[in-house]
Amino acid sequence: MRVRPRNFEFKRYIKPMSNPQANPQIAIPSRAPAATTADDTVMPFEVAKLDLRGRVVRLGPAVDEILARHAYPQPVAKLLGEALVLTAMLGSALKIDGRFILQTQSDGPVRMLVVDFTAPDKVRACARFDKDRVAAAVASGKTDGGALLGKGHLAMTIDQGPDMNRYQGLVALEGGSLEDVAHEYFLRSEQIPTRVRLAVAEELRAGSDGPTHRWRAGGIMLQFLPKAPERARVADLDPGDAPEGVEPHTVEEDDAWVEGQALISTVEDIELIDPSLSSERLVYRLFHEPGVRVFRASPLRAECSCSRDNVEAMLKSFSQDDRDHMVEDGKISVTCEFCSAHYQFAPGEVGASPS
């Protein structure tokens, strides 16, 4: 594989030379793909020959910590894991000082998913769902993401603090998977042809006290970013309700994007999760023919941003009446929905009247 990093990452790929002036013809650095994968990382890559850019996300301990802590029903955990991968993929690509929040609100058994990425590396996530409806979905085998979410919307918010504008992108949920929603969002809102693959699974290991479960997740995103914008035209998605006899809108897609989509469509779930297949080997497997350049992977970790101070400030922002109603057994208790951390306050601490 040929690796031709940008100037600012040059050092990472070549050994420092004792006297660079002695040899002005420094060869373009290239190396074999790394065999070891790093869990909880996002690795950007570029396939310059096809005008493609992308990212590979690998989540091990971070996704396991979040999903194991919540102990949601398995299909809910899996769906939240997919949302985590998607959020890590998108959030890590943004040059922001703040938070990127992905949130769904819909009428399916899973009413809400919230994943919160705080730059540069923190993620947290939680879900709200209807227990009986999830059980019914499991019983009838309708546990794909689209069926669990139902109809509603997905919002992506960039929050850079109280003094900055919030940016929000919205996309309708219409029974499709989170992958479909991501494609739709980039096509409609950003006019960027995009393909996303997301995978989540439980890994079983033989422990000394019986089998242990661990969640793993991964994903890959591919985007077509040609210099000439007219090359990025793609056909409209089939609206599904066109009157009979109406020709669907078709556009000849660019050969480079056709090839990119064909390559990413071959990615199997197991390839996105397997700890023995590194992110570099995966992109090499896919793109060795046109050639692929990888960039420094950035780390991610599961960490909540809640704190006693934040919760106290939040309680103080409620009305006196609301605070008074929160007092139970002489105290106010708050449990963080993301990390289950428990905070207790005496009524006087947050300006409530003792009951």
Ligand SMILES: [Zn+2]
């Ligand atoms: Zn928390």
